[in-house]
Amino acid sequence: MPIELTDARFAYPDGTLAVDGVTFTIGDGERVAIVGQNGAGKTTTVKMMNGLLKPTSGGVTVDGADISGRTTASVARDVGYVFQNPDDQIFGSDVQGELEYMPRYHRWDEAKRVERVRRAALMAGIGNFMDLNPNDLPFAIKKFVAIGAILVGECRYVILDEPTAGLDRRGLRLLGRILDQLREEGITVITITHDMRFVAETFDRVIAMAQRRVIADGTVEEVFARDDVVERAKLKRPEISQLARDLGLDAGAVRFDDVLGLLPAGRG
Numbered sequence: 001m002p003i004e005l006t007d008a009r010f011a012y013p014d015g016t017l018a019v020d021g022v023t024f025t026i027g028d029g030e031r032v033a034i035v036g037q038n039g040a041g042k043t044t045t046v047k048m049m050n051g052l053l054k055p056t057s058g059g060v061t062v063d064g065a066d067i068s069g070r071t072t073a074s075v076a077r078d079v080g081y082v083f084q085n086p087d088d089q090i091f092g093s094d095v096q097g098e099l100e101y102m103p104r105y106h107r108w109d110e111a112k113r114v115e116r117v118r119r120a121a122l123m124a125g126i127g128n129f130m131d132l133n134p135n136d137l138p139f140a141i142k143k144f145v146a147i148g149a150i151l152v153g154e155c156r157y158v159i160l161d162e163p164t165a166g167l168d169r170r171g172l173r174l175l176g177r178i179l180d181q182l183r184e185e186g187i188t189v190i191t192i193t194h195d196m197r198f199v200a201e202t203f204d205r206v207i208a209m210a211q212r213r214v215i216a217d218g219t220v221e222e223v224f225a226r227d228d229v230v231e232r233a234k235l236k237r238p239e240i241s242q243l244a245r246d247l248g249l250d251a252g253a254v255r256f257d258d259v260l261g262l263l264p265a266g267r268g
């Protein structure tokens with residue numbers, strides 16, 4: 001079952017129109033990257049998808065049901081949102097407590113709580129930090145605490161806002177493993193990112209936003225092949241994609257292996 005936005009608009013209380021009528025459907029198990037310049041409306045759009053913000057007009061449905069009457073906590077059971085900055089999300093005084101917050105809020109029985117927390121800590125690679133105060137941890141580990149706190153839940157949709165920012169190679173590999181596991185479990189992953197290599201290597205579909213609207217929605221290859229979209233959304237093509245274009249190869253190639261396959265025999 002999908003998440004569906006229908007002509008969703010959002011204006012902040014000060015009158016700033018942040019999203020001006022977006023319509024799209026994200027289906028089960030999809031991996032979707034939302035890209036575009038700062039201020040394009042990406043964060044506001046995803047916050048409408050998990051009930052953190054209610055559309056000023058238009059609608060949002062999750063699994064076919066309108067979410068306008070539901071509390072944020074209720075929608076968050078289905079649609080998890082990992083904040084861009086972990087400090088905006090984490091408030092527990094130790095990692096264990098942070099991971100236990102959701103199970104306790106929803107009054108899960110102890111066996112389920114212990115099992116889900118154990119599993120999330122393992123997936124997020126934070127098992128060694130459970131007794132520590134998140135504020136004493138390096139930024140990258142705090143990001144994984146924020147991810148772990150969402151993995152504890154049984155969300156069928158996970159939204160990650162700028163997950164690769166501030167991660168080194170080890171962190172990126174761990175993030176990749178988490179995303180692979182979510183895919184195996186059929187969980188839909190939606191990301192907001194400025195990291196185009198991450199988009200090309202990890203996501204199937206790209207929604208490009210500019211000036212409060214969706215200006216393109218298609219496969220990674222389709223979106224990066226369009227000069228008008230790249231320009232209007234101020235995207236930086238993945239290096240490998242730019243290289244393919246510079247070499248006069250297929251303009252839609254976005255992954256290393258695709259470009260390698262296009263080189264004349266003997267050069268690959």
Ligand SMILES: Nc1ncnc2c1ncn2[C@@H]1O[C@H](COP(=O)(O)OP(=O)(O)OP(=O)(O)O)[C@@H](O)[C@H]1O
Nearest residue numbers: 012014016017018037038039040041042043044045
């Ligand atoms: N709390 C707020 N009050 C008023 N205006 C806001 C608020 N939050 C965001 N905006 C404005 O809404 C517009 C869209 O912001 P939004 O954060 O959704 O964009 P974004 O594409 O996610 O940008 P970024 O990549 O910087 O996160 C911008 O003009 C922004 O200044």
